[in-house]
Amino acid sequence: MARPFRYTCAERYDQAVDAYRHIIELKPAYSPAYLGATAALLTLKKLDDARGHAELAASMAREADPTLPLPIYIDARLLYDQGNYAEALPLFEQAIAELNRSGELQMTELHFYAADTLGRVERYPEAEHEFIEELKYFPQNSRARAGLAMLYQASGRPDAATKFIDEMIRDTPTPESYALAARLWTMFGNRQQADAVRAQSRRTFAESPAAGQRAARH
Numbered sequence: 001m002a003r004p005f006r007y008t009c010a011e012r013y014d015q016a017v018d019a020y021r022h023i024i025e026l027k028p029a030y031s032p033a034y035l036g037a038t039a040a041l042l043t044l045k046k047l048d049d050a051r052g053h054a055e056l057a058a059s060m061a062r063e064a065d066p067t068l069p070l071p072i073y074i075d076a077r078l079l080y081d082q083g084n085y086a087e088a089l090p091l092f093e094q095a096i097a098e099l100n101r102s103g104e105l106q107m108t109e110l111h112f113y114a115a116d117t118l119g120r121v122e123r124y125p126e127a128e129h130e131f132i133e134e135l136k137y138f139p140q141n142s143r144a145r146a147g148l149a150m151l152y153q154a155s156g157r158p159d160a161a162t163k164f165i166d167e168m169i170r171d172t173p174t175p176e177s178y179a180l181a182a183r184l185w186t187m188f189g190n191r192q193q194a195d196a197v198r199a200q201s202r203r204t205f206a207e208s209p210a211a212g213q214r215a216a217r218h
Contacts, residue, residue: 039107060172075091140172153188182201
């Protein structure tokens, strides 16, 4: 599933959904593809489609793993999208606990959203742990690296923030990752470094004018 996950990391969720659906056509019993499609559809706020894929994923996976926490995750994401972070957090935590008990499948961005929610309710050490968990299972998740960078910068650890920004563009060298790095440096008040990242992006993607333009706009 390298291609759909690469689209997810680059925040190209429409393309990720199409790629997951192609995998489902080829492997109708492959529940991780349903999980990935569900997560991408939730991000796109296509809630009916997300529920449909979640139900299919559950029906495919429950014989092998009756603890798959898709309904809990969907409810948590809906609350998160509404800004009800205090209500969403226990559901994210419950979904993680149930998934850990199953010991097999992992859900793309479950730990990321748990981490982001923990950060919003100012439980920063726990947020750091969940961002790291997301990267353990999905090391190319640029948003998780960006979340850690913001957490470290806000807590007075700029060297750690720099490390994760550098790792993000090294491990996921896409126009979107460069643009995200430039936005982070701008947020941190380092316009010089932001400009340097944009220039590096233009050099790296010189053969693709459209890609360079995407990075330069941010």
